[in-house]
Amino acid sequence: MSELKETLKAQIINQLSLEDLTPAAIADDMPLFSEEGLGLDSIDALEFIVLLESNYALKIADPSQGREIFHSVNTLADFIEKNR
Amino acid sequence: MKVLASCFLSPFAAVLNGTVKFQFQDDNWLKECYHKLMLDYPKFYKMDDLSKMAILSVELLKENAYLNNFNKDELELIFANSNASQHTDVKFIDSYTNIGNPSPSLFVYTLPNILTGELAIKHKWYGENTFLIASKFDTQLFENKLKHAQMKGAKHCLCGWVDSKVEKNGTLTQESFLFLVALNEENSTISEELEALFKKYKYLSTEKV
Amino acid sequence: MMKNNVYFSYGTFVSPIGIGVDQNFEALKEGNSGIQAHPSSGFNNENWFFAQLNNLEGNRYDSLLKTALNDLKVNYSSSILSSSKTLFILSSTKGNIYNLPEDVFASSRIIIQQETGNSNELIIVSNACISGVIALNTATDFLRYSDYETVIVIGIDVISDFVLYGFQSLYALSDQPVQPFDKDRKGISLGEACGIIVATKEKPTSFSVEYLGGASSNDANHISGPSRTGEGLYRAINKTIERAAIDKSSIDFISAHGTGTLYNDEMESIAFNRCDLQSIPINSLKGFYGHTLGAAGIIETIVSMLSIEHQLLIENKGFNELGTTHSLNIVTKTQQQPVKTVLKTASGFGGGNAVLLIQAAV
Numbered sequence: 001m002s003e004l005k006e007t008l009k010a011q012i013i014n015q016l017s018l019e020d021l022t023p024a025a026i027a028d029d030m031p032l033f034s035e036e037g038l039g040l041d042s043i044d045a046l047e048f049i050v051l052l053e054s055n056y057a058l059k060i061a062d063p064s065q066g067r068e069i070f071h072s073v074n075t076l077a078d079f080i081e082k083n084r
Numbered sequence: 085m086k087v088l089a090s091c092f093l094s095p096f097a098a099v100l101n102g103t104v105k106f107q108f109q110d111d112n113w114l115k116e117c118y119h120k121l122m123l124d125y126p127k128f129y130k131m132d133d134l135s136k137m138a139i140l141s142v143e144l145l146k147e148n149a150y151l152n153n154f155n156k157d158e159l160e161l162i163f164a165n166s167n168a169s170q171h172t173d174v175k176f177i178d179s180y181t182n183i184g185n186p187s188p189s190l191f192v193y194t195l196p197n198i199l200t201g202e203l204a205i206k207h208k209w210y211g212e213n214t215f216l217i218a219s220k221f222d223t224q225l226f227e228n229k230l231k232h233a234q235m236k237g238a239k240h241c242l243c244g245w246v247d248s249k250v251e252k253n254g255t256l257t258q259e260s261f262l263f264l265v266a267l268n269e270e271n272s273t274i275s276e277e278l279e280a281l282f283k284k285y286k287y288l289s290t291e292k293v
Numbered sequence: 294m295m296k297n298n299v300y301f302s303y304g305t306f307v308s309p310i311g312i313g314v315d316q317n318f319e320a321l322k323e324g325n326s327g328i329q330a331h332p333s334s335g336f337n338n339e340n341w342f343f344a345q346l347n348n349l350e351g352n353r354y355d356s357l358l359k360t361a362l363n364d365l366k367v368n369y370s371s372s373i374l375s376s377s378k379t380l381f382i383l384s385s386t387k388g389n390i391y392n393l394p395e396d397v398f399a400s401s402r403i404i405i406q407q408e409t410g411n412s413n414e415l416i417i418v419s420n421a422c423i424s425g426v427i428a429l430n431t432a433t434d435f436l437r438y439s440d441y442e443t444v445i446v447i448g449i450d451v452i453s454d455f456v457l458y459g460f461q462s463l464y465a466l467s468d469q470p471v472q473p474f475d476k477d478r479k480g481i482s483l484g485e486a487c488g489i490i491v492a493t494k495e496k497p498t499s500f501s502v503e504y505l506g507g508a509s510s511n512d513a514n515h516i517s518g519p520s521r522t523g524e525g526l527y528r529a530i531n532k533t534i535e536r537a538a539i540d541k542s543s544i545d546f547i548s549a550h551g552t553g554t555l556y557n558d559e560m561e562s563i564a565f566n567r568c569d570l571q572s573i574p575i576n577s578l579k580g581f582y583g584h585t586l587g588a589a590g591i592i593e594t595i596v597s598m599l600s601i602e603h604q605l606l607i608e609n610k611g612f613n614e615l616g617t618t619h620s621l622n623i624v625t626k627t628q629q630q631p632v633k634t635v636l637k638t639a640s641g642f643g644g645g646n647a648v649l650l651i652q653a654a655v
Binding site for chain 1: 115126129130183184185187188189192
């Protein structure tokens with residue numbers, strides 16, 4: 001699980017072009033979409049859908065479903081573990 | 085009309101009001117410039133190169149302070165280039181033909197006027213926006229648009245020629261020339277001044293310097 | 294401020310429901326939409342709906358542009374088209390997109406010059422979905438403040454995998470024909486068309502409308518998400534009304550943008566209410582033509598001109614029940630009504646908003 005989380009952090013940085021961030025700077029429970037966290041927006045949420053589809057063959061049909069799944073690295077990893 | 089301030093960015097150097105401000109060593113010159121300007125705007129990394137160049141150019145121009153003095157509706161943005169969003173278009177096509185899925189964050193940058201949107205967002209500029217495509221840097225086009233803005237009561241325009249093109253061999257041709265124009269001065273023409281500045285800055289920002 | 298009169302007359306209109314302005318008007322009156330199902334058109338073979346032109350051969354963009362220019366030549370003499378006092382403006386978001394990675398605008402310059410004999414530098418406006426309205430405002434500026442007699446404004450965009458996959462990746466496409474402002478709306482249907490408006494200083498002998506004013510404004514909020522306060526649209530409408538120097542109670546009809554996405558239509562309802570225009574009859578034509586991007590502002594202005602000429606408001610196709618939090622007076626069926634003054638609005642990616650006002654010419 002922790003390996004998956006580290007991989008996810010690197011994939012997030014790459015997929016969203018967060019060039020100045022290192023995986024270590026993203027805490028497992030950091031809220032990705034709030035200003036206190038990474039401050040991501042609606043387009044980034046769509047990129048998460050692409051990320052899950054390309055790397056984990058997981059499909060999310062409705063973007064509004066993504067809100068809870070994409071909350072943090074923890075919730076993302078949980079979703080991947082349960083569904084793949 | 086009169087040019088109050090101007091700057092030029094190329095992969096080799098940044099020129100502000102006729103003086104070379106920085107030279108770039110890094111292949112990722114946009115990131116190098118971002119750090120040299122000590123900018124703290126994480127959204128920058130998610131932008132396409134056109135928007136990055138425009139954002140950096142305005143930061144450079146801001147050193148003259150003029151740009152901080154405008155009301156939210158006052159400044160009109162007149163931008164142009166010759167290759168529209170070709171650079172990001174090519175990347176977007178690659179995302180669905182080679183990488184696997186069409187990328188939403190690339191698609192939103194497949195329009196050249198997104199750069200004026202990025203400037204508007206960062207600086208809270210609600211004023212008029214136009215993005216035009218010309219086969220080359222066209223001083224007459226800018227002069228016409230400036231004259232129209234003046235006749236409609238505008239006092240200042242921020243103009244820019246921001247271009248990024250992927251050549252056949254994969255190399256990039258990039259340049260960004262921004263100039264802030266005051267419309268309340270007496271001169272009715274600005275073409276020659278712009279032509280001279282563009283030539284001079286292009287020369288100053290080439291590799292040879 | 295100097296304010297010379299500027300008149301708009303029909304150039305031509307090529308769309309999936311008609312070749313020429315008359316055919317389009319007949320189709321609108323009949324309620325014929327150009328939007329059809331296109332099985333397996335999506336990136337993962339989804340069944341998307343869009344309004345596509347048949348009979349375009351070879352490069353579909355070039356073919357559409359030539360078709361439109363040939364029709365224009367039927368109504369305008371070569372002495373006008375080729376005159377040094379005539380300027381051409383092209384409004385397009387993606388131009389000849391099939392030509393990527395080569396120059397997408399090169400073929401337009403060549404075709405317009407060859408077909409019309411006009412050698413002035415082509416002005417190209419590429420401002421996303423507000424390009425058409427910006428181009429008409431720019432045309433008026435060239436007539437009022439530069440030395441031209443006629444400005445011919447061409448709005449054109451074609452459907453491509455590029456644009457279809459792009460809107461698909463944004464989850465912005467509807468799996469049903471678009472339903473602007475409706476409570477069940479699910480997103481856009483794409484479309485393709487070419488519309489041409491001829492703007493002149495002289496009042497033409499044929500039917501024309503007078504241009505009253507126009508403006509643009511940026512939301513300064515988000516590059517793809519509409520403003521939650523309708524800020525840019527609100528400002529652009531107010532500025533337009535101020536420039537036109539009319540009382541807003543004299544506006545008879547609003548030709549809105551109405552893409553059919555949840556957030557865009559909601560944003561428009563907020564802006565129109567902030568401007569206190571919510572009781573004025575309003576429609577979106579996207580249910581007939583789909584979203585034609587850079588052509589939208591031009592073709593929708595042509596239909597506004599038809600509404601003024603024939604005193605007929607066209608229904609907001611696909612609409613059943615209002616689905617915005619703020620009220621709007623949607624035109625639910627095509628009906629005769631006095632129409633003298635029309636407000637045309639557009640909003641698009643990059644946070645841009647553009648507006649213009651036209652009025653029956655006296």
